[in-house]
Amino acid sequence: MIANLGFGALTAAFLVSLYGIGASFYGMRQNKPAWVDSARNGMLLTFPLLTLSALCIIVLLATDHYEVEYVASVTSRSMPMYLKVTALWGGQAGSLVFWSWLMSAFASAVTLRKWERDREFLPWVIVVSLVTLAFFLGLNIFVENPFTRLWQFPSGQVIEKMFQPAASSLFYPRDGQGLNPLLRHPGMVIHPPMLYLGFVAFVIPYSFAIAALVTGRTDDRWIRLTRRWTLWAWMFLSLGLVLGSRWAYDVLGWGGYWGWDPVEIAAFMPWLTGTAFLHSVMIQEKRGMLKQWNMVLIILTYSLVIFGTFLTRSGVLSSVHAFAQSAVGPLFFAFIGLTFIASMSLLFHRWNDLKARAEMTSMLSREALFLLNNLLFIGILMVCFWGVIFPLISELFTGQKVTVGPPFYERANGPLMAGLLLLMAVAPLSAWGHSTIKTLGRAVWKPAVAAVSVVAAVVFSGISNLYAIIGIFLTTFVMAVTLYEFGRGAAARGRRHGENFFLALWELIKRNRRRYGGYIIHLSMAMLAIGIIGIEIFQSETQGSLRQGESLTLGEYSMTYDSLAVFDAPDNRNVARAVVSVSKDGKPVGELYPRRDFFYDSQQPMTIPGVRSTIEDDFYVLLVDWEEISTRSATFKIYHNPLVKWMWLGCWVFIFGTLVAAWPEKESGLAPVLASRKNREAAKA
Amino acid sequence: MEETITQKGSSNRMKFIVGGALIVAAVIYLIVSSTQASAQYFLTIDEVVAKGDQVLDRDLRISGAVLGDTIAYDRESLSLSFKVAHVPGDNDEIEAEGGLAEALHAAATDPSRSRLQIIYEGPMPDLLQDEAQAIMTGRLGDDGIFYADELLLKCPTKYEEAVPEQVEVQQ
Structure with missing residues (x-):
């Protein structure tokens, strides 16, 4: 009964999504806003429908309905209630429903915002969100249905089907198989939702990017509209990764926290492109450059998010013997391929509209260093991607399957990550537009001296490992630069406004939250790096x-x-x-x-x-x-x-920094941005 | 005047292109050299047994079905020894045997399959049991024993794939 209700709601949500896609298209073609509004209402309707469907699964899980195959496969009578409920994301079918539910929640939240000034984006945001949603719901309905039940024939044979086959009756197993004990850990209860929140939230900026490409409104508007979404998405994704590490450290009992296995890498790859995107949109906003590149990054992030969902849940990599073999595999690959090709074609179609306003002039300018940061992130992405697909490639070309283990990732990514730390230290002090060794040197030397003296102390205390010394230098350099920036900014403001240092620091951060929130995140990354250096070396x-x-x-x-x-x-x-x-x-x-x-x-x-x-x-x-x-x-x-x-402490600093950067401003829209820019310019003058 | 600007612009552009190319080259170098340094060859037990001497000094990654009654553990030295039986390396063959669980069961119960002695030092892995799939990296010794540095285990029958692969890593 409950299973039928849940399945009905799921199917209804699927049909409503399809309707929404059609209505939105039709409304745009015929220029009939009423149809677009109808599509929007359809989008809003998916949320209660999926909430109902997810609640049905939860009720089934909580009340030991083992005749439902999913319930039997992820819970057992002896499990405590909180684990039964959270088993919603304990297996593949349930977690896909959970994914869809989050997706509909985010998409609904987006459609509820004020759209007056961005009316032309709306239909496309609806289409992209609903296509994504419909894909996942389709998987749930046709391939991975969480509501299928076990039916027994008089012969004793038990099969798994949604609806009752003739001459069979429901089969009630006495108990379920239970959740793997290794997953019965609070960290594992919140790790998947965090990861999924991150994954799903990235769909929103992507849908705006596509809307911008289709409508030709390719200015920075889409980026400004989605800046906060992107930050939240990024925060959740990062937290998901760190929680996973923490769980590994607490539970797995090998004294480690990260093993470079394909599933981890699958979650790490969208983080890499997402982080690159967060940085490079700033160049677009400030200097009107890298517009095409930003599109590439968000499209890649979207594809990697879908890929990540697939890898972390489908079990394709559970066998060392590789890909495919899962019913959902080909569907996922087809979906990723189609959306990627469609997005890229759209991008090439608009390629010339996205030409940069200005050109980079100086290798040491802020924008050039940001570009370098992007290249390094993409470099790490290439390393990871290569590591994951290398067994397939080697088999294809040599007939011999060769794989690479953690040493590959450590060796190849180490220098790239060190480069990122160095940039984190230098870039905040370089100027936009034009910067030379001399100007940069003048800004950097004080924190550099501080970092060098720390390193000298470390070497003096007897540490001689070269990698450790480089690592300690880079992390202390990042911290010194970041704290120096806070100190310098607050002191300057204090002098100007006659405020004491702490008031000035408070006001400074309050008025430039994005910048200083970002710096706090940099600090947290340095702390993370300290932890990693400690345990690795x-x-x-x-x-x-x-x-x-x-x-x-x-x-x-x-x-x-x-x-x-x-x-x-x-x-x-x-x-x-x-x-x-x-x-x-x-x-x-x-x-x-x-x-x-x-x-x-x-x-x-x-x-x-x-x-x-x-x-x-x-x-x-x-x-x-x-x-x-x-x-x-x-x-x-x-x-x-x-x-x-330091790794776990850095995590708290990280959350704090993201909150500072992403917390909604009181005033909304562009006006305060312009106002604050004016203020800043006035202050400069 | 205009010409000098464009010239300056293009020399600037060159600088960036060269810089970008250097970074791309560095990334490619890192990938290629690291791949060579840490490549591990996937072999089935049949292949290891057949190739024997040819693969002595190579990093290997092998997979087999654990034979429960061969598991021996020395608590003093934390030395673990057990035997694994050949399971097919090809997905289609595994599917033909009725899935991984069936293939492992068939491998463990069929005495005609080739077998390999494994020695691993470390804590006894939680998932080590009869008919579990063991995935090991390490090297084959002169004595025909496989010395594993890393041991991953999975028991496919019990749970839906909800466990990230890292769960089974034991180092």
Whole structure:
């Protein structure tokens, strides 16, 4: 009953989307705004329909309706309620519905804004959003239906179908298979929605870009309209990536956070083009350049978002033996191919309208450095893309399948990422239009001296790893430049307006939120880089089998095995939990409880590390094995991960920076932008 | 006057083109050299057994079905040893055997398939069990044993693909 209702709502949403696409086209062709309004209403209708459909799945999940195949495949009776509900995105079919639901929410939000001045964009924004939505809904209805049920024939055979086949009756499994224990983690509960929010939100700027291309209104209007969308999209995508890393660090038990596997890369690629886009739109706004390039970037981002959704959910890469083999695979590729070709043809059609207003003159100007930043991002994208498709290419040309592992990505991306850090340090100090070594040098030397002195101190303290030294120099350089910019700006404002430093800093940020929000994000990236340098270069590990009371030493740390308890927990798992006491430089600093849970329903163990985390380093203990019954001895693996906490702290700074940059201004529209520009010019004069 | 401006413009343009080309060349160099430095050859167990000596000093990536009763673990040295049986490398062949789960089951129960001894040092992976698919990178030793540096495991029967691949990474 509920399944039928949910499927009905899903189908209705699909039909309404198709209607909206048609009505919007017709309204434009015949110049009948009423039809476009009708399409807009259709778009608004998809949201309640999909909300209903998603709610139906949630009800089915929460009430143990295991006759529904999806429910049986992702939940089980012993799972707590919050996991049952969030299993909506625990499998492929449900997460596609979830994707569509987010899409309709965003598209509805967009159509509800004031459109007076941008009326000509509306029909195209509707068409692009609805085409995307219809594609996903179509997948749900025809290929990956979350509402299919299990039917049993008198012969005992059970099949999976949406509607009752003749002579069969519903089959009720006693319990579901349950969610993989590894995914039963709060990080994993919010990681997919964040990623999806990021993915979906990028569809909006893309639809505006297409609208601009089709209508020929190719000025900066579409970019100004979607600037905040892009920032939000980018923030969610970034958070999705970081949460995934955090989960890996907390749960996977190998002391790492990122493994360069294809699924991770699939989520990382749209982030790369999105980040490049965020930067290069600024050049278009300020200098009227790179208009064509921005279009390319947003089109690529859209394609990569769809590709990412596909890879993270379809399981094509779950086999080392590669692509395809999934029913949705060819459909996804066809959709990506068609939208990409259509978008690019549109772009070439408008190519000449998108010519730059000005030309770059100086290699060290802000815009040239931004361009360089873009090239580096695209360079990293090429590295990632190559890594993912290399097995296919090698097989095609040599008949021998060759793959590349994490060392490939680290080696190839390392220099490019270092280049990005360097740009992050230099670019904020370079001038728009014209900049020379001399002017840039004058601006840069103070923070550079600060960074060099930090590096000197680091070298003096005995660190001799070249990569570490370069990395530390670059990150401190970025931080020094960024803080210097804040200090310099606030001091100048303070002098001008007679404000004290903190008031001036507050006003400065308030009045140039985009710029200083961006700088705060730069700071967070430097913090992230510090964490990565710490764990990548300075991680150390050891392992050992200890009797009770014995200790294992790693660097300044030493851990003692105190005891171990094995017991059953209420949620159908057996827990082996060790107590170890940790001391640093001979002083006790606390206890850790590394454990191993064994899930009876899935017959699968899960290792959960005990971690002591400080600003300076993490001490990370894994319980590997123990002597049954007597628990007299146990085996541990321990990691020392310096500075890794900076990564998670940087994440908070990052959110803060994005909020500063993206928070809606009180006044809306162009007027305040112009006003503030006037103010700035007045201030300059 | 106008001519000098355009000349200046075009020399400027040249500068940017050369700069851009240098960066593109650098990226290509990084990609090519890193590919050569870290290429791993995908082989099936049959191929490893057949090629033997020819692949001794190459980085290999192999996949096979874990044989549950061969798993042995030394807690003192954290040394793990087990055998894997050949599974086809080609998707069509796997599909022909009825999907990955069936192919793994067939591989583990068919004594005529070629088998390979694996040694891996590290914590016992959570997912190591009979008929799991093991994907390993490492090198083949002179003694015919495969020394794995990295071990990924997956159990295809149990869950819908909802686990990112990284889940199974054990390093």
